[in-house]
Amino acid sequence: MLAPALAFVGSGCLLVLEIVAARLIAPDLGVSLYTWTSVIGVVLAGVTLGNFLGGRLADRRPDTSTLALLYLAGSAAALVVLGVLQVVHSIELPATAPALLQVVWVTALLFLLPATLLAMPTPLLTRLSLASVEEGGRVVGRIQAAAALGSIVGTFLTGFFLISWFGTRHIVAGIACVLLVLCVLSRPRWLGRPRGVSTAAGLLTIIALAGVAVGAGWAAGNACLRESNYYCITLVPGPSVRASERTLELDGLPHATVDLADPAKLTYSYEGLYASILKAAYPLHSRLDAFFLGGGGYVFPRWLEAHYRGGSVVAEIDPAVTAVAERYLGLRPSARLRVRTGDARRVLAGLPASDRYDAIIGDAFNGMEVPWQLTTRQFDALVAAHLRSRGILLVNLIDGVHDDLLRSELRTLQQVFPYVTVVAAPGAWPPGPVRISYVLVASKAAPSERLPVVSPVSLDRFVAGGHSVVLTDDHAPVEQLLAPVSAQLLRAQLETGG
Numbered sequence: 001m002l003a004p005a006l007a008f009v010g011s012g013c014l015l016v017l018e019i020v021a022a023r024l025i026a027p028d029l030g031v032s033l034y035t036w037t038s039v040i041g042v043v044l045a046g047v048t049l050g051n052f053l054g055g056r057l058a059d060r061r062p063d064t065s066t067l068a069l070l071y072l073a074g075s076a077a078a079l080v081v082l083g084v085l086q087v088v089h090s091i092e093l094p095a096t097a098p099a100l101l102q103v104v105w106v107t108a109l110l111f112l113l114p115a116t117l118l119a120m121p122t123p124l125l126t127r128l129s130l131a132s133v134e135e136g137g138r139v140v141g142r143i144q145a146a147a148a149l150g151s152i153v154g155t156f157l158t159g160f161f162l163i164s165w166f167g168t169r170h171i172v173a174g175i176a177c178v179l180l181v182l183c184v185l186s187r188p189r190w191l192g193r194p195r196g197v198s199t200a201a202g203l204l205t206i207i208a209l210a211g212v213a214v215g216a217g218w219a220a221g222n223a224c225l226r227e228s229n230y231y232c233i234t235l236v237p238g239p240s241v242r243a244s245e246r247t248l249e250l251d252g253l254p255h256a257t258v259d260l261a262d263p264a265k266l267t268y269s270y271e272g273l274y275a276s277i278l279k280a281a282y283p284l285h286s287r288l289d290a291f292f293l294g295g296g297g298y299v300f301p302r303w304l305e306a307h308y309r310g311g312s313v314v315a316e317i318d319p320a321v322t323a324v325a326e327r328y329l330g331l332r333p334s335a336r337l338r339v340r341t342g343d344a345r346r347v348l349a350g351l352p353a354s355d356r357y358d359a360i361i362g363d364a365f366n367g368m369e370v371p372w373q374l375t376t377r378q379f380d381a382l383v384a385a386h387l388r389s390r391g392i393l394l395v396n397l398i399d400g401v402h403d404d405l406l407r408s409e410l411r412t413l414q415q416v417f418p419y420v421t422v423v424a425a426p427g428a429w430p431p432g433p434v435r436i437s438y439v440l441v442a443s444k445a446a447p448s449e450r451l452p453v454v455s456p457v458s459l460d461r462f463v464a465g466g467h468s469v470v471l472t473d474d475h476a477p478v479e480q481l482l483a484p485v486s487a488q489l490l491r492a493q494l495e496t497g498g
Contacts (some may be wrong), residue, residue, distance in 0.1 A: 003129045004146035006182055007122055010071070011147035012154030013175045014118040017078070018043045019158040020168040021111050024081070026232055026251040027223045028088055029103055031369055032486040033479035038107040045108075046115025054120035058127035067128070068188035070121050075179035077114035078172050084110055085169075099487045118179075122147050159229065164320070167227045225328075228320030235328055238267070246329060248297045250321070251369065256297025258329045263299070264306040270396040271300055273423050273439040278304075278359060280450040281392060285309065291357045291386065293344040293374060294364030295322060298331045310358070311336040315347035317364075345373050348382055356388045362395035370397075372476040375409055379473075380416040384444065393417070393442040400435035401484035407468035408481055409440060410459070415470060417442035421453040429454050430462060435485055 021039045022031060029035050057066060084091070093105050126143045130136055162171050224232040231250040238245025244261040247254050257267040266272050282288050288308040292301055295316035304312055316322050319341045325331040333339050340347045344364055360383050364371055373379060383393050393413075399406040413420045422429070423439045431438075441447060454462075469475065479486075 002185065003125045004142055006067075006185065007125050007143050007147040008150035008153075009178065009182060010074075010118060010121050010150065012150035012157075013074075013178055014043075014047070014115060015151040015154035016158045016162065016171060017081075017111065017114060017118070017175060019155060020163065020171050021107070023163065023168045023227070023232060023251075024085060024172075025088075025106065025110070027234075028252070029106065031251045032489075033483060034100055034103050034486055035107070038103045039111070042104070042107045042111050043115045046112050047119040049112075050116040050119025051123060053116070054123035057120065058124040062124065062127045063189070064128070064186045065188040067121055067124050068183045068186040070117060070124070071179045071183040071186060074114060074117040075176040075183070077117050078176040078179065081110050081114060081172055082169060163227055164229050167224065168232075226320050226324055228318050230318040231321065233320060233324050235324070248321075248324070248329065250296075253369070256299050258297045258299055258325075260330055263330045264303040266299065266303055268437070269425050270437045270439055271303070273425065274300055274361065274394055274396075275303065275307075277392070277394060277423055277439065277441060277451060278308075280448040281390075282308070282358065288358045289356075290359040290361055291315070291348065293348075293360065293362045295325065295339065296363055297329055298322075298325050298337075300361065300363065301337055302331075305334075305337050311338065313338050313340060313347075313357075315340050315342060315344035317341070317343050343371075343373070345379055345382065348386060351386065353385065356386055356391065358388055358391050360387060360391070360393050362393075365395070365397055370405070370478050370482065372471070372478040373473070375412065375478055376471045376473050376476050377412050377415050380413055380442070384416050387444065390445045391443065392447065393440075395440040395442075396437060397440060398435055398437050399431070399482070399485060401433055401488055402466060403431045403462075404467050404484075405478060405481040406431065406438060407463050407466055408471055410463050411468045412471045413440065413442045414463075417444065419443045419446055420459075421447060421451070421456070422459060423451060423453055430458065435488065 018039065021043070022036055025035060025039075054070075057070075088106060088110075091106075091109060093102050097105075122143060126140055129139045129143060158171070166174065223234065225235055226233040232252070234249045234252075235246045236249060238247050238257045238259070242259060242261075245257055245259050245267075248256045248258065259265040259267070266275060278288070284307055286308060287310040288304065289310040290301075290304055290312045292312060292314040295301070295314045298314065301312045301314050314337065316339060322331070322339055322341065326333075348360075362374065364374055380393075387393065395409070397406060397409055410420060410422070420440070420442045423441055424436070428436045428438070441451070441453065447453065469477070469481075471478070
């Protein structure tokens, strides 16, 4: 039963590495369709190459010493990942290289070798377990099933628990330690007889190497202030010279800037547009009840609390984001500012039909990370059901290059709301090739004439002037629509060093 156990644990380590890979490169390359595609493709390439090389090695050197050396090499490769992460900017391709090629290059440099080495033991374990050709089917099935089961367990264990418990770099160091244990369990000949002096020396060597692996994990540190099941959360100084400003970054992308001396101060342009829209629709200090799709730094809910009566409900999917906002950004939930943990769509769908709001405000679109389930026609219908007769939906959306997502989101909103328009900063309309933040406004009643909205003729001409789709729960290709913008952003990040 040792061979299936080794296959189970080794394959589990491989999938653990794959899950943490995207988080490890997120601070440098962001999280997008390109990074996830690169991680999955590179790891699959490593598995393919590892199975091929492992099969050839199994025929030439079918012994436990070979197996142990593979685990030892895999452990070393995991530690190399931690080392390369520290100098990843110095090994990028020239700035003239395409952004997509840059992502694939960095991902392959980090993860192709360890993925290959972690895939090589499975063919060798199968070969070592074969006593006769007649039992080949059972042996192959048993080893492959154990490896697949290990991959499943590693996937769920990492995504649900390990990342939030230990952090990605410590997990990689843990993989190195586990592989060292597998090296010992392989019983290589060079560890000597069970009671021999060489066995003790070999075990001491393995223990020392494990200590080095753990130390490397700690020495590599963690770029995240808090690493949750959703984000790498960091706080950096704000864009101004004020010492009281902090910028909240999620997976390396700025999400909110909070002035600790004035937590209700608005910094970003879209926040100013939100404020202008609400002040045009509802007099200051009147009653206004709002529902927020996402919390982030909780800047705008606090602005609303300071300028209007009524209350706000904020649906934030990541409890760690709320915890960071409370500990470091001065958030104080109250009867007028209530926080509900969970996906905004699920929270909204779970409310009684009688719960209606004057404004439902989107703050869940974090740069290139757009939760597709908050873009669809079905979600828009849910929003409409929880808006009062003169209520408004405000959605911040960043787009550029071809503006396909902006067109699609406008077209989708028009399927549900009779009044849909865009509010943009001066000079930001009509859209151009540069990434710009827009605020989409949708309502059942005609919006206030005081709103600085795009004219209906210009809006209709824009929607009809390019590619767009009606986003539904069955077809919401948000990542593909944003792909050109993601490439533009990645190129800018790589040119500026992150």
